[in-house]
Amino acid sequence: MIVVMSRQVPEDNIEAVLDRLKKAGFQIHLSRGVERTIIGAIGDKTRMGDLALEAMPGVESVVPILQPYKLASRAFKEQDTVVKVGDLAIGGQHIHVMAGPCAVESREQLLEAAALVKAAGATLLRGGAFKPRTSPYSFQGLEEKGLQYLAEAREKTGLKIVTEVMDAGTLPMVAEYADILQIGTRNMQNFFLLREVARVDKPVLLKRGASATVEEWLMAAEYIMAGGNYNVILCERGIRTFENFTRNTLDLSAVPVVKHLSHLPVIVDPSHAIGKWRFVPPMAVAAVAAGADGLLIEVHPNPSEALCDGPQSLTPENFQTLMKDVRRVAEAMGRSL
């Protein structure tokens, strides 16, 4: 990290900073320039946050040089992490599509959805039993009943199950049914929940917060990894910007950026990012071209009857077409679907 001192700062301010850095075990490089004194400090980056150097007299700014995460970084692990979900390998040569309805609404709806996404080539089934809804008056999910339908669909189709966990209290119940535990965008910095899923022996799909930088997202992954669970799959799902024709702005550049900074697999959820079904297929294809390891797609047997997120759900026909396009582009990129 670099500590920039203010102009014409008294010598004892500089000494105090040097002193604190040395006590914390940092190696020091001091540069006295004409305009400023600048202090370089090299040491344990995970301790920097607690030094409070910016609050010391005479300190103008503190510039971090290295990323604050460690276990999630490419520097810590050169090779790509491949997360195993039963016999599926996420983060390898094969692209996995996780598809299904926003919410589990009924046994019939879910089994129908599972059959159709399986037929089109998906390998995982998504569906929410606990739904975070903006309005308290909206459908909030079938809870354990929904989890049971998901398990039944898995049994019938062989699809693995991805479903959201919203709270530490219901985590044991969700973990009993799910193959992958999804942390939703609104909970990316629910640190209580992150610490709890770290203790569960299931892969975690960590959605990017709608206003989280890539660095904060990787810090959230670091929470899970620091707690002992290394099976983290990252999921880009759009960030909040001024553009409001789409629900959020899908940040596809996050895919190669995360692959550069980290060894973790990255998938993309174009459905929530865009919010309008019409634009989901081109963005799904683009995500694969950008290097994504998988897709999370909302599909509903009858979107206009959906209790949740109908406007962004694909019909069975549109999903089949999407899968064909994804397959062609995956192959052009040297991958398979």
Next chain:
Amino acid sequence: MIVVMSRQVPEDNIEAVLDRLKKAGFQIHLSRGVERTIIGAIGDKTRMGDLALEAMPGVESVVPILQPYKLASRAFKEQDTVVKVGDLAIGGQHIHVMAGPCAVESREQLLEAAALVKAAGATLLRGGAFKPRTSPYSFQGLEEKGLQYLAEAREKTGLKIVTEVMDAGTLPMVAEYADILQIGTRNMQNFFLLREVARVDKPVLLKRGASATVEEWLMAAEYIMAGGNYNVILCERGIRTFENFTRNTLDLSAVPVVKHLSHLPVIVDPSHAIGKWRFVPPMAVAAVAAGADGLLIEVHPNPSEALCDGPQSLTPENFQTLMKDVRRVAEAMGRSL
């Protein structure tokens, strides 16, 4: 709400929309224009979210006309809500300052902070016993020990206590000590937690999410109110923008906007918004000028030794100066401190 149909849409698409709206009890106004057919629908706004009209064939867009919240709206209650915290009235003529350290670090630190903010005119003491930290390697709070120190400080100074609750599991413990339960910015849409605090008989200080619109913030308040707890205090604390010289961008216009749309009291936290102590005092004063009902200010006996957010904490001296400026502006605005 207004439903805009696509150009050249078949008649049965229009009929289907009319049918669904009528079944949901909406009153219909149909406009057939040259370019488009437009359907106006008047009815229970809390049901709109579940209609999934945008997923119906031939629907181009759905434009909501009324706000989706009800209990939190000015239309529901004309007069300002005044939240009572013991003998304090938040939302009335008097401006309340809630001050103290970011985190409770030790008994000595907290009692010293409490004494000094009390002496300068604060009426509530803030301090975190559970801390949401971006890094898993940072200090995470003293937990129940911290709550006990807060209770002791209350006993010694008479200051009321505001402290954050991060999780439904620890809510009963926090509620035992706190006078006001704070929901942090990262939990504004933790709907599980919102539903739980709705059941507790304590006022809730609801921070705005860093990427939440005013409408979403009021919908989060609606969750708490719909669950039976009407004592909600809103707290603006900065939104995420492209500007990164300050930590976030303090949206002071949210103060008069919320007062127009809602009857709930609004306070402002300039410390977290700005992230640099130097700019906190002018923004505190500006918040009062904009009509805020109170302030949440980080003060530390010795900011450069703080375990959390030292760079944005005021020294005792700077806090005293701030309080004098706030008092003068409050009086110029016809209020008291």
Next chain:
Amino acid sequence: MIVVMSRQVPEDNIEAVLDRLKKAGFQIHLSRGVERTIIGAIGDKTRMGDLALEAMPGVESVVPILQPYKLASRAFKEQDTVVKVGDLAIGGQHIHVMAGPCAVESREQLLEAAALVKAAGATLLRGGAFKPRTSPYSFQGLEEKGLQYLAEAREKTGLKIVTEVMDAGTLPMVAEYADILQIGTRNMQNFFLLREVARVDKPVLLKRGASATVEEWLMAAEYIMAGGNYNVILCERGIRTFENFTRNTLDLSAVPVVKHLSHLPVIVDPSHAIGKWRFVPPMAVAAVAAGADGLLIEVHPNPSEALCDGPQSLTPENFQTLMKDVRRVAEAMGRSL
């Protein structure tokens, strides 16, 4: 448009609004609900901006229903516009790559760049003779000398020339040399300049402003088209968001969105959006997968010697690799390069 009146508004406020709408030739649909009176108005959308209805007493809000642009809209023209640049057709089945250095720096640099991008399959040469630079102390371009080198490169390679025009005063000079006039992101709402390029008989490449919505971007195109120049090519180049690991956030969803709303061709500039060469190739490929009609790519014979935007420029080798990947994905999407 929909005019929402405030609650309990006096009758003469409603009458005044109806009166103004009727005088402006709008057809009226009045809905008197329990909570609100709502007025639907159908008519010439290009006149709505001047009605100032929101300033009238009793008006709470005005909600536009139709897009404010006309000539640029898909409703105005169903088929895709194909812009002819000599014998090149932009917006058709073939994807065009416009490549070259950020700035024309010397005759040698430009001719070398032209030869290499031509060899790799580009059909147009980009290069700035007038450079908008954030700092007044940075290289500002070779001006007319630079334009002459571009013309010489065109003669030698057959590549068409795309170059930026920054000001109405220098437009005649730039138009003399350029095949396509580029309007830069900072000038997207330089309405003086838009009106001037509308009068020139050359295609215009209109970059999206870094904080422009898709609607504002199409309104800028409307300026050029309303002035008589229908040959507008839109170029997505990243929008400003809170994420700052990349220079801007490339909004690839703008590609299918614009193609839905408008008939104009859309190309993508990943170089300026990302700002780091390493991430340009995957985003170029993703842009083609998303449906872009072309790419604008910065290539420099020796990026580390570039006077402008070296960090985002590709080396000749990286550009050749990119072209191969783009070709494969273009073919997978049923297009050619």
Next chain:
Amino acid sequence: MIVVMSRQVPEDNIEAVLDRLKKAGFQIHLSRGVERTIIGAIGDKTRMGDLALEAMPGVESVVPILQPYKLASRAFKEQDTVVKVGDLAIGGQHIHVMAGPCAVESREQLLEAAALVKAAGATLLRGGAFKPRTSPYSFQGLEEKGLQYLAEAREKTGLKIVTEVMDAGTLPMVAEYADILQIGTRNMQNFFLLREVARVDKPVLLKRGASATVEEWLMAAEYIMAGGNYNVILCERGIRTFENFTRNTLDLSAVPVVKHLSHLPVIVDPSHAIGKWRFVPPMAVAAVAAGADGLLIEVHPNPSEALCDGPQSLTPENFQTLMKDVRRVAEAMGRSL
């Protein structure tokens, strides 16, 4: 600046960077750490932009330490700049209010507006003769006729004139009439225009671009100052964010931030930032509390008849009330109106 080299970088990459820095006259400080080699470079900050270090092999990132502007910085000039406009001093103890209609619409409208803002205590008259409008179909201004009316209003009331210049071509005409040349938000990075106003002997009011950081805004001021015109007044007018209840988000923290970084005076335009007249008065008062040197306020004799920006214009009565509130808060802050 700090140059961070990649992990395990070959020695000649480091040498090449050192070599380039030395040739450019920078003083070098080399830190070889366990993970990285880090190079500190101290020298002429205005030359950094052209070094293209990030494009050199082995360079991971370049972190600037000092601000890239010089003449606009507080380091260059300790004392506040006071801009003289005839006998008015902007940036001193007195707060100046610049008020008037968005656009000059007619002689009668302007003279009426001038008389009323003068009576309420404004010292400058604002009004646009050239109007940047989002739609090509909207009223674009009276041009020279409008400037003549402004001059007549000045003669009749003694108010100084602030009016926008949109283009280098019309600058001589505007400069003949104006007391202060306004650069609009869309032209903040129209570098051609900045260079031209730098040559005119009139103060320049430089509005912040809606997506400009404070640093970019000060760089735009630097353009004008580097060209020889030191009389720059900065004007905060809202930045683009995801919040869309208000037109833009007024960033009042920019006021103390700019006063810390620069010596230039700063005023605030709440009318354009908010876009709704109802919220303009509290934000005007808050701006003064935050330390602004002046205000730019839209006032119209009859807002609902305005040809431009009626919804954000104050009525004469509301403006009078605002002025009384502003005066009281200004006095509480030790300033006068």
